Amino acid sequence: MKRILVIGANGQIGCELVEALSAQYGTDNVLASDIAAHSLYGAVHYQKLDVLDAERMEEIVEEYQITDVYQLAALLSVTGEQAPLRAWELNMDGLLNILELARVRAQAGHPLQVFWPSSIAAFGPNTPPVNTPQMTTMDPTTIYGISKLAGERLCEYYFLKYGVDVRSIRYPGIISYKSPPGGGTTDYAIAIFHAALQSQPYDCFLSADTALPMIYMPDAIRATMELMQAPAEQIRIRSAYNVSGISFTPAQIAAEIQRQRPGFVVTYKPDQRQAIADTWPDSLDDGQATLDWNWHAQTDLPALVTDMLKNIVVA
Numbered sequence: 560m561k562r563i564l565v566i567g568a569n570g571q572i573g574c575e576l577v578e579a580l581s582a583q584y585g586t587d588n589v590l591a592s593d594i595a596a597h598s599l600y601g602a603v604h605y606q607k608l609d610v611l612d613a614e615r616m617e618e619i620v621e622e623y624q625i626t627d628v629y630q631l632a633a634l635l636s637v638t639g640e641q642a643p644l645r646a647w648e649l650n651m652d653g654l655l656n657i658l659e660l661a662r663v664r665a666q667a668g669h670p671l672q673v674f675w676p677s678s679i680a681a682f683g684p685n686t687p688p689v690n691t692p693q694m695t696t697m698d699p700t701t702i703y704g705i706s707k708l709a710g711e712r713l714c715e716y717y718f719l720k721y722g723v724d725v726r727s728i729r730y731p732g733i734i735s736y737k738s739p740p741g742g743g744t745t746d747y748a749i750a751i752f753h754a755a756l757q758s759q760p761y762d763c764f765l766s767a768d769t770a771l772p773m774i775y776m777p778d779a780i781r782a783t784m785e786l787m788q789a790p791a792e793q794i795r796i797r798s799a800y801n802v803s804g805i806s807f808t809p810a811q812i813a814a815e816i817q818r819q820r821p822g823f824v825v826t827y828k829p830d831q832r833q834a835i836a837d838t839w840p841d842s843l844d845d846g847q848a849t850l851d852w853n854w855h856a857q858t859d860l861p862a863l864v865t866d867m868l869k870n871i872v873v874a
């Protein structure tokens with residue numbers, strides 16, 4: 560039986576992952592945790608946990624007899640640039656703490672399955688931008704991207720050297736309505752809906768033609784769970800899989816919103832986030848994920864826009 564710990568459960572992905580894992584494995588088998596004292600999303604089982612506190616992490620894993628850990632705590636691309644050393648410490652030591660714990664527990668006969676997300680930020684300006692291959696040049700220029708690339712190498716290292724069953728996805732920008740985004744370069748694709756529903760014009764911080772790989776949250780959660788459920792022998796990538804949802808530009812999502820909400824106005828005022836977006840791919844080749852664990856995205860742009868406009872709650 561699975562006993563699951565989600566670290567960073569108060570975040571954009573964590574809050575929805577806890578819900579989906581609880582539906583699949585039972586609420587009593589899912590423990591949410593975050594650095595905050597309380598769950599922000601009503602998790603039934605919750606512990607305060609700083610991912611940098613390796614001792615407390617070990618205690619919790621032992622006490623709850625945890626079998627699977629989803630380590631989501633991180634500083635993202637924009638917040639990371641504001642505090643590079645803190646981003647490096649949190650993103651690397653948080654991952655190393657869980658990998659080390661998994662190594663020690665595997666040796667003691669209590670293996671932990673680990674999920675840790677990488678990002679399209681692990682690519683860089685010399686990466687082929689269109690249909691970016693699984694294996695390619697990776698020269699990230701943000702501290703966030705550098706930490707994701709280093710994290711991918713650590714995941715593969717712990718698998719090859721110690722047999723730790725760690726799995727990862729290079730998430731595209733994730734679009735969702737339940738929680739605010741955490742400070743990334745793709746956040747415009749959520750903020751734009753808030754403006755549309757408030758009948759306000761939207762000033763987009765990226766240029767109209769900046770294509771980026773994106774994914775709707777239900778697809779991202781399903782990808783995560785399908786990867787974790789796949790038989791170990793099918794997982795041939797132990798760094799991180801390319802997973803593609805939908806690729807679009809600000810102009811394309813604006814046009815789809817305008818089709819469904821006529822009169823919505825968008826202007827374009829690129830800021831420092833444009834320089835980050837310019838180093839990321841336009842679209843991803845996720846053929847390896849399809850081959851290894853049968854990955855297929857389900858949500859296209861019109862369906863995403865319809866669902867966001869229906870569900871997003873404007874403050």
Ligand SMILES: NC(=O)c1ccc[n+]([C@@H]2O[C@H](COP(=O)([O-])OP(=O)(O)OC[C@H]3O[C@@H](n4cnc5c(N)ncnc54)[C@H](O)[C@@H]3O)[C@@H](O)[C@H]2O)c1
Nearest residue numbers: 567569570571572594609610631632633678730732733741
């Ligand atoms: N959201 C995206 O579009 C996206 C895209 C690519 C990759 N990712 C990756 O997915 C993961 C989760 O992203 P998210 O968007 O949910 O981020 P988020 O910023 O919304 O959530 C991160 C959570 O981690 C918590 N946290 C921060 N420091 C902590 C600590 N020391 N100990 C424990 N918890 C701590 C925060 O309180 C927050 O609730 C990150 O690794 C991120 O890099 C996200």
